[in-house]
Amino acid sequence: MRIFLAGAGGAIGRRLVPLLLEGGHHVVGTARAEEGVTRLRALGIEAVRVDALDADALRRAVRDAAPDALLHQLTDLSGADGAANGRLRREGTRNLIDAARAVGVSRIVSQSISWAYVGGTAPAGEDEPLDLDAPLPRGGMVGAIATLERISGELPEAVVLRNGLLYGPGTWYAPDGPVAAALRGEPAGPFLASLTANAAVSSFVHVDDAAAAVVAALDWPAGPVNIVDDEPAAARDWLPVLAATVGAPAPSPSDASSDAPAALWERGASNTLARSRGWGPRRASWRTGLMINPA
Template sequence: MRVFVAGGTGVLGRRLVPQLIARGHEVTATTSGPANLDVIRRMGAEAVVMDGLDAASVGEAVAAAQPDTIVHQMTSIGGKPDMKHFDRWFATTNRLRTEGTDHLLAAAEATGVAHFVAQSYASWNGIRTGGWVKTEEDPLDLHDGTAAQQSMEAIRYVEEVVSKVGGAILRYGWLYGPGAIDSLVGPVRRRQFPLVGDGAGYSSWVHLEDAASATVLAVEHQASGVFNIVDDEPAPANEWLPFLAECVGARRPMKVPVWLARPLGGEVAVRVMTEGRGFSNAKTKREFGWKPSYPSWRQGFREELA
């Protein structure tokens, strides 16, 4: 199968491209600048420079590749985590999830691409009512009135437009593995990432390699619909954060009351730590036959972050 990976040099793209090639697929992968062309070629894929926010650039790249499937992995998440100004932190990624998705879908229609797979998100953003663990049937929380609202609306947009064309929406949990959470580990080591309130809010995690393997299966199954790509153990912050600190050799995180965390870290951080909802992977395991090699973040943190 010919697979076009938009965003082939991101932390997930660098795991996905080799896995696709190892399974016998012909891969064209994109990068936003020429500096990473050799990175893609060394992985064994055809490399192309593409501006995901430029319709002509996207159209030309897809037309030249003539893929059977497009996999949308374009993001632009970098720098220091900024939960208080989430909208600024994710500003370019939000555009890639809206404008970039539109450009890829238009190119897919113009060239007759039969299948489309897009990245979504499912870590702590399940609807904040009912139980702590959500399925694909449960709505995502838009976090109205917070700095995360624009990002949550961009995620909803991706899911809506990709669903309309019968594509697959992969809701990845909080990605970890080499290069994925360096920006989190640093503050944890410096005790600058505190536990807020009771820390009862849940998150779901997934190792990069497992996220990539699930994506390969979505491509090969020509999947349609929404799938949670998370490990087997959604967990509250009061469990995963102290364990992460232990794995990186840091002291236990400080505890900060909600009333103080809200002006310092913002409403989003408070909700993640105290009200977040995690996700179930039962549908993905059932329909793809997927079995994560890191079934728990406990094993993954210990092996990857020690």
């Protein structure tokens, strides 16, 4: 299969390329900078320098690649700039889908997130709605995700993978990543300034498991699928252990023992649907993945 991989230089994209090549696919990947193009070519794929916000350039790149399917892994997370990432989710997705429709591509696998659901008392399933009425700043993030998913769904074979918090090489939760830096007291972006070991529940997924899900999803029916591990976890459980793993001071006892209730949306997600389709995380829990074997 000919694959157009938008965002090939991202955390998932870099782990995805070898899996696609092993599967016999021909891959054309995108990068925004020339050094990114060089790195992608070193991985053994065709690479094109293109900004997804440049609609004409992206349309030409997709046309020249003549793909059978698109993989949407576009993000803008390096600067912890929620507005920039939201713009890419809205406008970049619009441009990518318009380019796909112009050349007759019907299949796309898009990257979404699993913490945009409405509140509840159990891990969220795919049949539950997104939290579209959330106040800012969460409302802006959820709105951008909803737009990404809606626009992706204009293609008849659109699979949306709602990933958990990514950890592993190249992610925020890597030992050399920004979460570890924030725990060590180094300057942190706005999303990391309030790390607290409280009752807020999250679902994680290793970047390699997320990449494997993208490959599997090339054969899945359309619709959203949660890609998360088996054990949603409260921050008061996982955050002190992550701190110890990366050599950072443990959160203060008052934070670590906080019994303040989490927001209703902070409840993690269920991977039952993904497992029913044959995908399962090799790292089934943060206890044996995120903490003990971060890489």
